[in-house]
Amino acid sequence: MKRQLLAVSLSQAIALALPMQAAAQTAATPQDAQTAPVELDGVVVTGQIVYRDRADAVAPTLSYDLAYFQRFEPRTVGDMLKRVPSVAFLSDVLEYDGARLRGMDPGYTQILINGKKVPGAGDDRSFFVDRIPAEVVERIEIVRSPSANRSGDAMAGAINIVLRDAYEFDGAYIRAGASVFDDGEVTPTLAGVASGDFAGGHALVGISHQGRYNPKQKQSLRYEAPGGAFVDREDQSDTRDGTDDSFNLSYTRELGPGRLSLSGLYVKTDRTETEHSREFNVRTGSTPDHLLSVNDQVVDIDQENLALSLGYAIDAGGGRTEVEASYARFKDTQFDTEEEIAYDAEETPPVFDGYEGTRTLGDMRDSERALTVSHKRDLGGATLAFGVDYTGKDRDARLRTSEVEAEDEGAPLPPYVDFETAASTIEERRVDPYLMFSGSRGLIDWETGLRYETTDVDVTADGAAWSNDYATLLPSAHLRWNLGDDDRISLSLARTVRRPAFRDLLPLLLEEEYGDNDFIGDPQLDPERAWGLDLGFEHRLGRRGIVGVNLFYRDVQDLIEIVSTGQPSATALDDHAEDIEDFLADHPGATPETPGYPQLDPDSWVYTAANVGDGHVYGVELDLSTPLTALGLPDTGVFLNYSWLDSSVKDALGKRRFNDQARSVFNVGFIHDIPSAGLTFGASYRRQGDAYARLLAEEVTTEYGADLEAFVEKRFGKKWTVRLTGSNLLDASKDETFHAFDTLGDQIDRDYDEYERETEKAGPVFQLVARYVF
Template identity: 55%
Template sequence: MFKTAHFLAVAFAPLALATHAYAGDAAIDTTTAADAPAVSELVVSGEIVFRNRVETPAPVLSYDLEYFQRFEPLTAGDAMKRVPSVAFLSDVLESDGARLRGLDPGYTQILINGERVPGAGVDRSFFVDRIPAELIERVEIVRSSSANRSGDAVAGALNIVLRDGYSLDGGYLRAGALMFHDERVRETLGAVWGGQVGPGRLLLGANIQGRRNPKEKMSWRYSEPDGELVDIEQQSDTRNGTDYSVNASYDIEMADSTLKLSGFFVRTDRREDEDSREYAGGRVRVADYLTFNDNNVDILTDSWSLNARYEKQMLGGTTRFKLGYAQLKDHQDEVEEEYEYLRDVRPFPDDDRFTGDLTFTRLKDREVTAELSHRRELSGGAKLDFGVQYIGKDRDTDITTDRNRVTINNPPAARPDLPGVYGPFLPVPGGLNTIEERRIDPYVMLSGEMPAISWEAGLRYETTSSTIEDATAEDGAQSVENDYQFLLPSGHLRWRLSESDRINVSAARTVRRPDFNRLSPALLEAELGDNDFIGNPDLKPETAWGADVGYERRLGRSGVAGVNLFYRKVSDLIEIAGTGEEGSEGDGTFVFSARNAGKGEVWGVEFDLSAPLTVIGMENTGVFFNYSWLDSEIDDEFGSRRFNDQAEYVLNVGFIQDLPQWNAAFGATYRKQGDAYGRVIGEEVTTTYGADLEIFLEKRFNDRFVVRLTGSNLLDSKKEETFNKFTTVEDQIDRAFDEYELEAEQAGPVFQLVTRLTF
């Protein structure tokens, strides 16, 4: 009760202060920024915002921050949960690796302001929950690739556009608190300001976000399906931390040129604490107490980016110069200590085995980007756009570990801050390597307008030179070079059937570069069940030919509905195959590697609707609905399946009801994601998610102040996983189980009370 009262006091304090200080204040003066909207129009608008209708030939869905803001998303990932075809395979209440069209995050290109950003994942993906929602101006879903963008977008691209100097005029403060189902309270604070400074417009933003995710997990392990229950595991999993972010941009418009400078910094400081207790036979009692596992991970991740863009009218058109630098540093210290009480004939408390592992992970990924391009008008209304882009990536990985084995009667202090407990630390296999990639990608595009048709056609030629150095390779340190080139054509057509109706047709060739852990030539013992794996530095990217066909209709003044069919045919799919060598576990096990040998197909239908109910006299009611049916087919060592972990569907439905006479509003969204199945050598897993319900209540004061109460995960969403585990390929084919496991994790509701004050 005390914690609840404390939460309400913290959350309502900004409301009380602001109501006292700003009652009856005048509206914001926007006379100095005709091109930038007043803050009150964006923050305390009292208007329902729907999906934007983009006019470019390429199929792009655009959602302004105001589309999401009333539900107060904490991160870009939370916002993306509400857009079509974006799935996640994260833990409950986590939205990190975005899976556009349900495919692995490596198939989705994540852009910030149209630029690539390095990520910590081995699949080159960037975790979108690292970007606070307060930095966002809009989110774009780019369904099909164009020649002036990197071709790493088999599923498509998600472009997070950050606010710049022309996003708003004035500023606002954001303050509030979040209460979790364990009654812990975390803070949320932010400030944004934009205005004229000298010859240009400046935007500054800062955000501090308390993060917490307390979950409970339960596992049941059987000898096989419908077999004997071997043991159960009870687990608490709490993730607690703070995210810090700042962003800035400065824009100058001159007579014949423009200059834009921008940058952002995001720090994630998090601790993950997992405690597990395992009991034999499903009986929770001391006599059946198998193990206690204490697993803690301290995470510190810094992401930052600096970009400069200069455009000048010259040479009969507009020439653009771009230069950028982005860096990610990820430090993780993980200690896992397990006390074994009943693993042999000696029962508790005589059994005395202890295992402790301390692992340090240090990852640094840097990217330098540059572009020189030119755009000009041609006769007949056509436009020519050509240029060359450069990308230089340097990735350093350093993972070292040490394992301690002692008795419980004389246990170590088991903490990394105490000397003499762990060490010396040695690299894990594949854990000490550097990867360099250099890309020079020229492109050319033609586009044009006719009375009812707009079109775009382009060619992109991507050249990549890579060097991989691994200090833990089987035959000692190795350095391997690999070069490849791809021609990537693309074309888009938009046909306006009427003022309200139009059709989009797109086709493009795209690529997916290999995961880093598939490239490193290090031998990983018992990586796939009891089978070993060794990387292949000669891997080439996967390639895909794709098509999108969509129909879109305007509904009234601001509504829009659309349906889109997509298809991708993937070649040179990276598959795991045997080398013919015997594995380290002996007879029946093998050494596997990766090779470009597979092929697959992906297809689906995407429907989205966002519109007011003006047609039935409810102009202050907005409804939102999107549904994506997703499917695919791929052949592996065991037969046909879908692409690993692709959700069968993604559903979002919701409404917002504005109450102008009371300066208030309320709304709700419901989200459900279909089952996902994945199969690799040694393991098969089916993942099922429960539904997620969110609501908000809003009250506005004098066009300067708004308070919102939101509740998320109101249905206590649960994630359930079914694991089929095998030791050898032959066992997997014969369905001779090593273990059959059912796991469920669940988290409770989160309530957020947030106030926004404009100035």
């Protein structure tokens, strides 16, 4: 608590200093000159190829305008991010949800909207970027190393999604089109954006409706072990059908001596996931004589994202003071029903063996309230910035589960009436003051800062409560050496944190979570902490091209890993109870002192999460974006980025990489413009390296096929643009290999429970979209 009191005291001192300092100063800095908004027709209907921007920030940042992505008509922010350096995904085919900067788990990547944190669905605190329509985005910023004026939850880096701002744009347009999938399904897309003077200020309003659809086919082949006897085959269809509707608003105006700004984003997702699978005891064929099971699962998902922000900035007292209040909320409601008819494989042909069903009702609410007070002023040879961020986070989760069965063939399942309920609440309160200096000296631009992050955590689960608090000092320093107009070198050093995943905090027992082993969270967990180093070089090619290379390293301490509590698992206790029951049946009246009486000798345990390890993450990132003017092709642009990613960490079985880190990410593409015909076409190719995860009782290798996209665009005057795009033109597949074990001992001895190879495929998608500018 002393650390928390220190933060509060420092925060109060900063807050008191702001008005005192303003009163003491007599000279005022003029407000920023009003800048004319950019016409939207210059953004929507353009024959010019747009390249990656060179960011002005001293901290290493890559900036990509919407126009950089727009030719390929991305549906979501996830579709946009798959083209930028070092961003990997571990999603289903045609899905791009949890962004993995440097290939690391999504929980290591901070997702920001207009520079503010937003809550998401992931237990690892991740935000699914495919929930944000691309149409509302102005630009994407990849912040490789954080500054003191932003939260330190960015161990792998931060992705800042900057929404279109009323202050920046003027005009209006509509977008309409449709996507066609390989099974003949057609989904619509419709969007509109308008911006102009309103109520003494400037307003921008956008609305979007996006049909979402993804039909996939899966097949799994299971064996007793690698190279062992065949066990069964599962054929599965998996269709995801839904809609995303969004509304965004931005408003700015001069109010009194300062500027008022208001922004809001609302996204509603309705989605149904339908899976139908059948298991057979032969490699090929689907006759009833070889049928082992029929499984049907339907999940209805209703999600809402809301983000609101209100800010006021004033130039006074020789500097600029800003106050911003924000509110973000995520709601997730799921209705999941899975039912399976099983057949006894010991009989030939298999006979009815049971009919069972499980219904799970999930309800999660996650909200964040934030208040930021900051001040920035010129000190002559440097710029001083200081402030304090307050964040209050509440996450309420409720899970209800009902299991039923029908033993007679042909009988219906009983109604889902009796539900077991698990409810939990996690509350976090943060007070994070910071101090930052920046400036220039000759050819050197520099920035250094100090941030002190404090967190109080309260966890309640099934009526019991726990508390924890921790604090971390986060220094950061950035240097940029401008070798000339075209070349610059950047060097960054920063300390970051990763707060524990929600599941790891909740002390709720999950039986057989890892093979026969159980898991229970620990509310006393502290965050992981890391020192990070980035060294980059960037060269401008001509007027518009850029080539850059960056080396990064992260030294992670207090790594959260899975460890045994020493308590036997529920499976071990059940097996022991059955042994006793069998012994008593053969030896009536026996006691624990009777010779041969079964003794508890568990081989599976209850595991938990603990801060026990260290790890290292490192790699090289290369990106190129340039017109081919030097080759006499000024109307042809090429894009290329490649990231080599690696890491090391130790677990109970030895050394491995960070789980599910892709070995590499490669993107290459071109765009060619024919101005005289108002025509543009291009293509992009993406390949992601293999990812490997070693968990307790399970090891998984994931491989993806190559992804090819192409587009052709036709412009009609200055008002109309029509684009035809094709995605997944190579029918990319996702291939996973599972090594499953019952216990840690079996895993060490390679005594398999099951070995499985799964392949998931989806066909190409074609999209035709037209835009009209008013």
